[in-house]
Amino acid sequence: MRLRISADDFRRFAATLGRSAATTPATTQPEAMNGATPHSVAPPAVAPAPSVSRLPSARTPVGELAAYPPADQWNRWTELDAKAWPERVERTYTLAPTTCFNCESACGLLAYVDVETLRVRKFEGNPAHPGSRGRTCAKGPATLNQVYDPERILYPLKRVGERGEGQWERTTWDEALDTIAARIRKALVEDRKTEVIYHVGRPGEDGYMERVLQSWGVDAHNSHTNICSSGGRFGYAAWMGIDRPSPDYANARFTLLISSHLETGHYFNPHAQRIMEAKKRGAKLAVMDPRLSNTASMADYWLPTYPGSEAAALLAMANILIQEDLYDREFVRKWTNWDQFLRDEHPDVAPTFAEFERILKTLYADYTPEFAEKESGVPAAQIVAVAQEIGRAGSAVAAHNWRAAAAGNLGGWMGAHCLFFLNVLTGSVGTPGGVSPNVYDKFVPRPFAEPPKQQVWNELTWPREYPLSHNELSFLLPHFLKDGRGKADVYFTRVYNPVWTNPDGFAWMEALSDERKVGLHVALTPTWNETAWLADYVLPMGVGAERHDLHSYETYAGQWIGFRQPVVRVAMERLGRPVKYTYEANPGEVWEENEWWIELSWRIDPDGALGIRKYYESPYRPGEKLTVDDYYGWIFEHSVPGLPEAAAREGLTPLGYMRKYGAFEIRAGTAPAYAEPVAPADLAEGSVDDATGLVWSRRPRPHSSNIVPKPAPATGERGVQVGVQVDGVARAGFPTPSGKLEFYSRTLRDWKWPEYALPTYIKSHVHPSVMDPDRGEFALIPTFRLPVLIHTRSNNAKWLTEIAHSNPLWMHPSDAERLGLTSGAEARVNTEIGYFVPRLWITEGIRPGVVACSHHMGRWTLPQHQAHGGWSSALAELDNSANQWRLRQIHGVQPYASDDPDTSRIWWKDAGVHQNLTFPVHPDPVSGSHCWHQKVRVEAALAGDRYGDIAVDSAKAHAVYQEWLGLARAAPGPDGTRRPHWFLRPYRPDPAAYRLLPPSAVSDKV
């Protein structure tokens, strides 16, 4: 029996895992600025990161965690039941590792499964996970709420009556699988391959679904990314081909964030713990955010930039680095395509780096600190101070922009683009404390039997108007259907709720209600949501602790894989109760998705005639149906470097090792792959193009076990582009047409956006010049969330909802005084297409001229649903007449009786206010990202207005869609294709599918 772990026990646990328990880093005082000039200051005194020790499953330090059960006792662990206190009642658990599914960080969890009842008692952090190192945010342990939520769906349901009427009957999995499989098979056989669409919210895995969809030969993938991160991704991809940064926060001397990474941002928990570790060692932190977010409150510099002005402030910092020669000249000379820029734009000057530097000093001279102050509202002196800090930090500048500004503004992608410009200028690319391309720190193991690329191109998701769009134009789908561009005969929504999550949700309701537009809607979801009510089948899938997934994310300087597992299934198998299918261990008849897709694919092609079934046959037992053990066992045996050896050292199979620890670290530390010499075998069969410096090879590409998506290398008469000459040495370089970081983008120039070929500043659609403050006009920021909430999922997590259930409109006191508004009063917020009615929160935590309202609130159910709607939904009535939509709350959250006594203890009433319904779509014409920020007019609530009211004119919404569509510059590109082939594209089709014009129709200059 144990109550707590002693220091000796912890050391024993650490030894079990092979790591040191004594890792507390020394703390040094940050160096004061003291008015030092950027020329004279030395790098700040920052203590080195803690030393790294080798572990079986994780080679990063365990951090400062106090105690954990020793890994050799995870199979059977006894501790006192805290709820039984003061009685000392022992409970025995088996501790099963899995990964959290509440955001994309995939932090490691340990499920405490009671060996007698098979109930999960709690989830804690998994100390063997190298990304999260035993820590979680509030949402990790709240996985327990989702497992035992009284409102979850336990059986497959089929619609009865009209779609959306709210009438359902229980069906069998066999019936659902057969019906859906037959409909997909018919579409494939009749060559209607673009009519099958799979729309995913949180993927939570790498590669599995792409393999499924490619095995069907469809171009069906539709993600949520263009309402999320695609603007930021595009900004990075235009530089380096790779779309995500991987900052090494732990070793940074200076960190600059355009996102709230310490509280809610991308890879929140793994990033936050490393940023704070660096701060403890003396590193500095700056945060650009119009709100005083929790993250900004922890910063050394809060830069409350006006929304959309981030690029102006960043270019002013770049200008200071350039004018004061604070940039890394050698890095810029070696690794940017300055020579292409001179050749194309300044053919009259000598093609020397000295000439480039001379021109560079003129290019950004107008971006003075004073100009930046005028645009952003941030004092020039503060911009200078941060630029000086960045210059002094040199190659250890970590920076990140995820959604935030990049997802808010017309041209928001340029904010991320200009942010990375600072990394390029300081040479902090691939360095300790700098930023790496994410593919250096991500590992997607190759599965067995990969299907060929699809031969079709789906214009419903990749329309020709947006050839450079970083992801699918998913949020325009209802408008495309309305325009008659096609049909979704089988439409899957998977962990996705577009009616509530996307802008212009009423357009989604209109499309999903129309069977001529959406033939069969299948919602794969653990819980009810606003979109599932408009489905034909609602099929309950396991929550994060009830499914298998394999994934890897760039959460620090290193490479790891995490293995999500159905924890009760793991417990049953440890207890000697074999499980064939995960639904045998899950509640009710809840399936896990891996097994669902195997079964569905098998039924689409039962005899193998369509060439699909072979991808679902076991690699170990030819002809027999694939199991999840087969799928992941094969990957762990064949595609993860070092894992078989690590497993053998413990007398385990690779699958057994992953089931025991739940994660494996493949590499720790930075690895600047761009500087690697080209392989001698490639040089032996290669050649160098003297004009471009590009290195080509005719050698067949070697097999890689890491299939992380990358830009496609160019091919031509010389073979495949494999590198670039730098000072006479052939190096791997970057996966771009120039092989270098593209300061100058020929791609943007050639695909009709020459004005954006260099880092520049694009004025947002919410720029102050379009606002009339006297009319109550503001820029509305709707892109932030509260730290404990997470999209649709937190509605079914009682602990999270109890903590946060209100989303008032933030407004600065000076604005409130001018408009005569007071804190707590209701206001009407008018958008282009309607309005919503929140309450006001008057606070100095937001800059004047801007208002903000957090998303992830305002859930609703309708009376016909006859549901309680979870812990945070209001009961609402919905009216629709012609194009006029109105949603009004009948009442807020209420207590009710259920198997969970806590439902009768609900004390809060507020469900928050939904705002996304009142936003029209704003597709950025370059990146394709939805531009979330809104120009709004705020006034006191009118007579008759009620808290939570929403009104929308869907005809106006369609008109705004058409207006923004008019900004786009359509394909074909100069080579007659739909999209630059080298660009990343999720789930890339065959090159032939890219072609819009035959080669004979293309100008011969290309």
Ligand code: SF4
């Ligand atoms: S940061 Fe929180 S929500 Fe995200 S994976 Fe980690 S524990 Fe889960």
